[in-house]
Amino acid sequence: MTKFVKGNEAVVIGALYAGCDVYFGYPITPASEIAHAAARWLPSVGREFLQAECETASIYMVYGTAAAGRLSMTATSGPGMSLMQEGLSYMAGAELPGVIVNIMRAGPGLGNVYPEQGDYNQSVKGGGHGNYRCVVLAPASVQEMCDLTIRAFELALKYRTPAIVLADGLLGQMMETVLLPERALPKPDTSSWAVQATPETRKNLITSIFINAAGQEAHNRRLQTKYESMRVDAQHDNYLCEDAELVLVAYGISSRIARTAAEALREEGVKAGVFRPLSLSPFPAEALCRTLSGRKALVVELSSGQFRDDVLLHLAKEGQRYQPVGLCNRMGGMVMSVDEVVEAARRELGLGK
Amino acid sequence: MTQKKTVGMYESFTRSGRPSRATHYCAGCGHGIIHKLIAEAMVELGLQDRTIIVNPIGCGVFGYYYWDCGNVGAAHGRAPAIGTAINRMRRDAVVISYQGDGDLGAIGFNNTFQAASRGEHMAVFFVNNAIYGMTGGQMAPTTLEGMKTTTSPFGRDPLTAGYPLHVCEVLNQLKAPVYIERVSVADTKRIMQARRAVHRALEIQRDGKGYAFVEFISPCPTNMGLDSVKAALFCMAEMEKEYPLGCVRDRSATALARAPHAPAPSVEAFFQQSEQHQAPAEEVDASFKEQRLKFTGYGGQGILSLGICVAEAARLEKRFTTWFPSYGPEQRGGSAACSVVISGRPVGSPAVDHPDVLVCMNQPSYERFAHDVRPGGTVIVDATVPLMEKAPEGVRVISMPAIDLSLKLGVPQAANTMMLAALAQLEVTGLKREHLLEALDASFRKKPALIEKNRLLFNEAVAWMEKNL
Numbered sequence: 001m002t003k004f005v006k007g008n009e010a011v012v013i014g015a016l017y018a019g020c021d022v023y024f025g026y027p028i029t030p031a032s033e034i035a036h037a038a039a040r041w042l043p044s045v046g047r048e049f050l051q052a053e054c055e056t057a058s059i060y061m062v063y064g065t066a067a068a069g070r071l072s073m074t075a076t077s078g079p080g081m082s083l084m085q086e087g088l089s090y091m092a093g094a095e096l097p098g099v100i101v102n103i104m105r106a107g108p109g110l111g112n113v114y115p116e117q118g119d120y121n122q123s124v125k126g127g128g129h130g131n132y133r134c135v136v137l138a139p140a141s142v143q144e145m146c147d148l149t150i151r152a153f154e155l156a157l158k159y160r161t162p163a164i165v166l167a168d169g170l171l172g173q174m175m176e177t178v179l180l181p182e183r184a185l186p187k188p189d190t191s192s193w194a195v196q197a198t199p200e201t202r203k204n205l206i207t208s209i210f211i212n213a214a215g216q217e218a219h220n221r222r223l224q225t226k227y228e229s230m231r232v233d234a235q236h237d238n239y240l241c242e243d244a245e246l247v248l249v250a251y252g253i254s255s256r257i258a259r260t261a262a263e264a265l266r267e268e269g270v271k272a273g274v275f276r277p278l279s280l281s282p283f284p285a286e287a288l289c290r291t292l293s294g295r296k297a298l299v300v301e302l303s304s305g306q307f308r309d310d311v312l313l314h315l316a317k318e319g320q321r322y323q324p325v326g327l328c329n330r331m332g333g334m335v336m337s338v339d340e341v342v343e344a345a346r347r348e349l350g351l352g353k
Numbered sequence: 354m355t356q357k358k359t360v361g362m363y364e365s366f367t368r369s370g371r372p373s374r375a376t377h378y379c380a381g382c383g384h385g386i387i388h389k390l391i392a393e394a395m396v397e398l399g400l401q402d403r404t405i406i407v408n409p410i411g412c413g414v415f416g417y418y419y420w421d422c423g424n425v426g427a428a429h430g431r432a433p434a435i436g437t438a439i440n441r442m443r444r445d446a447v448v449i450s451y452q453g454d455g456d457l458g459a460i461g462f463n464n465t466f467q468a469a470s471r472g473e474h475m476a477v478f479f480v481n482n483a484i485y486g487m488t489g490g491q492m493a494p495t496t497l498e499g500m501k502t503t504t505s506p507f508g509r510d511p512l513t514a515g516y517p518l519h520v521c522e523v524l525n526q527l528k529a530p531v532y533i534e535r536v537s538v539a540d541t542k543r544i545m546q547a548r549r550a551v552h553r554a555l556e557i558q559r560d561g562k563g564y565a566f567v568e569f570i571s572p573c574p575t576n577m578g579l580d581s582v583k584a585a586l587f588c589m590a591e592m593e594k595e596y597p598l599g600c601v602r603d604r605s606a607t608a609l610a611r612a613p614h615a616p617a618p619s620v621e622a623f624f625q626q627s628e629q630h631q632a633p634a635e636e637v638d639a640s641f642k643e644q645r646l647k648f649t650g651y652g653g654q655g656i657l658s659l660g661i662c663v664a665e666a667a668r669l670e671k672r673f674t675t676w677f678p679s680y681g682p683e684q685r686g687g688s689a690a691c692s693v694v695i696s697g698r699p700v701g702s703p704a705v706d707h708p709d710v711l712v713c714m715n716q717p718s719y720e721r722f723a724h725d726v727r728p729g730g731t732v733i734v735d736a737t738v739p740l741m742e743k744a745p746e747g748v749r750v751i752s753m754p755a756i757d758l759s760l761k762l763g764v765p766q767a768a769n770t771m772m773l774a775a776l777a778q779l780e781v782t783g784l785k786r787e788h789l790l791e792a793l794d795a796s797f798r799k800k801p802a803l804i805e806k807n808r809l810l811f812n813e814a815v816a817w818m819e820k821n822l
């Protein structure tokens with residue numbers, strides 16, 4: 001069964017099929033349609049919706065839901081995401097699952113409501129205090145807004161850690177066809193760790209405090225080992241890369257523009273492809289190296305080069321010798337045209353106009 | 354303070370890392386007494402297995418060392434938000450939020466206020482010791498006028514640091530709370546009253562009646578710079594002057610228990626029911642030439658729904674379709690625009706930089722976008738818009754009296770249907786007329802009376818075009 005919906009609505013469809021018990025959120029453009037759909041749909045299937053008093057409250061309601069062994073989500077955009085950082089750190093520290101959707105808008109500060117990808121570092125590198133990182137998934141279509149939201153719930157539960165769906169205003173607002181899942185995920189059993197107000201779970205404890213330093217270090221090492229182990233769930237997509245001389249590296253909405261640009265380049269006889277991570281954390285680093293090896297690369301992003309820097313870091317960490325990686329970027333809510341990417345690609349290859 | 358075995362508390366406090374029967378509290382501190390009152394009450398009321406205590410940040414942070422029930426650690430000030438979620442997700446739970454005056458009255462006050470205003474089902478135990486204990490005796494919102502703390506070394510000056518905060522009285526302005534009382538743990542008589550208040554608050558939770566708030570005036574000898582006896586005397590002599598003891602509100606006898614959830618369909622059943630308009634899944638078709646369309650005009654002219662209608666028609670033909678609107682303040686500022694891409698393969702960029710077809714319902718958008726149209730493309734512009742002297746090269750420009758016709762036919766809001774007819778008549782979308790019509794019908798499925806009317810308008814527009822073009 002299919003439905004023609006906005007990306008923001010597809011997120012809620014995904015959440016419902018993933019078994020999300022409750023939605024908490026505070027309105028903000030361009031994410032508000034997520035709250036609108038949640039307010040209509042969750043109560044219709046016997047789940048709960050609550051408009052929180054602020055994003056700080058939203059994230060701690062997500063924390064509280066997880067502490068009680070249930071599933072919840074919240075959605076927001078830049079300023080709200082910044083307010084949630086303390087809570088994300090607490091969730092990571094207390095090892096609590098939950099899903100946070102960030103429909104990125106332009107910043108810094110109030111910025112504007114148009115699409116940007118400037119929250120890359122904030123989302124992928126932790127963002128709050130301490131040594132942690134979240135699962136971060138990056139949909140590039142309305143279908144993936146649904147599918148990766150489901151995936152985010154699965155990974156959040158699997159690793160007992162917050163999972164972020166990192167999208168942007170354009171993906172949130174656009175409509176495409178979504179193929180609905182066949183059936184909902186089964187209810188998870190959280191009784192081994194959650195506090196459920198039952199005799200069996202009475203001794204369970206949710207906390208992120210380890211008052212002695214050695215204990216806190218051991219906890220940190222355990223967390224780092226867990227984050228390392230997430231590698232197996234890294235996901236990527238290659239488009240026309242096999243024979244490519246130039247690989248466009250992009251995630252989310254930028255990858256859609258890159259895709260059309262690659263097709264346009266091929267029409268001109270330039271063999272271009274697109275490497276697209278679906279998971280930014282864990283990052284598909286090996287696949288990136290394999291795909292880029294011996295090829296020119298151009299990163300396409302709606303941010304200052306945050307993503308390009310990370311691509312370089314991943315290449316270096318995988319032991320790939322330094323290779324120049326070009327950058328085609330826009331910021332502030334400006335979205336690059338296909339022509340701009342084509343031109344940047346030609347420049348990268350040393351081709352004239 | 355050594356502890357004899359108390360019900361509701363662990364026998365040995367091993368969670369501290371050092372097996373011990375002593376709490377971490379200073380001699381004469383009120384926290385230990387309040388902990389005990391809560392532990393005893395939850396056992397006496399038979400609620401131990403169902404109780405979840407949200408531990409604060411402040412001296413109470415280690416409550417879980419002691420309380421033998423479900424424990425959840427909160428961030429500073431956020432216990433009410435966490436408790437909100439727990440009580441909604443575990444309706445059988447007896448949720449307790451235990452907080453100090455910095456935690457509750459300063460950093461987390463809005464969370465407290467809003468949770469109280471929503472009437473969350475929890476018992477809030479608020480320890481007012483007039484100071485920040487945990488972090489070294491700084492001024493709290495509840496610090497008395499003139500009282501010296503590490504951050505009010507010359508005494509709290511209300512002109513610069515404000516006045517003591519009366520939390521019970523503030524919360525008493527709200528409708529939802531069921532029970533609000535201020536008690537003290539400074540002497541035995543007062544502790545007996547505090548015990549009754551704790552019981553009342555937990556009974557309200559047991560019975561599912563709503564929000565209960567108990568404030569404890571509590572000594573902090575260490576940070577008050579007094580010995581235990583003097584700290585207790587200070588509480589009774591000075592603090593009670595500012596914070597009178599007593600019950601501020603108790604409507605537990607009349608408050609109604611919350612209603613159980615109504616039965617609801619499964620998510621699968623819900624979407625099955627709600628979707629009447631079924632479109633087939635997309636199919637790859639290399640022979641289909643990708644169409645990129647842009648619809649522009651003023652908000653209220655039905656620009657966005659015109660785009661959706663074309664997109665829905667494309668879906669009926671199994672095309673890959675994207676629709677992307679202008680949004681935010683731009684929309685509120687009066688102009689509306691959307692882009693539609695119709696393709697025989699998965700669509701790359703959903704943004705339309707160079708449309709094959711541009712529909713303009715107003716002058717600003719015509720002037721802004723007409724020159725972006727691809728050579729060989731089409732512009733359909735409303736006849737109210739004066740045409741540019743030089744038409745964009747290689748582009749067909751059609752002036753269509755959509756607004757005028759719809760006005761004449763008495764349905765001014767249907768100019769977009771006229772434009773849809775123009776698109777069908779000009780055959781510029783690559784879509785069949787029957788599908789455009791089917792999508793038009795479907796767009797009015799919630800107002801069936803309008804289906805026939807719009808069909809009529811559609812035909813009128815076609816007739817106009819046959820005659821005039």
Ligand SMILES: Cc1ncc(C[n+]2csc(CCOP(=O)(O)OP(=O)(O)O)c2C)c(N)n1
Nearest residue numbers: 410411412429453454455456484485486487
């Ligand atoms: C966001 C944040 N800011 C500051 C702190 C530091 N801090 C810990 S406890 C505390 C004050 C506690 O005072 P109160 O709530 O009155 O409780 P008490 O210790 O007196 O029982 C502060 C400021 C923190 N943990 N988190």
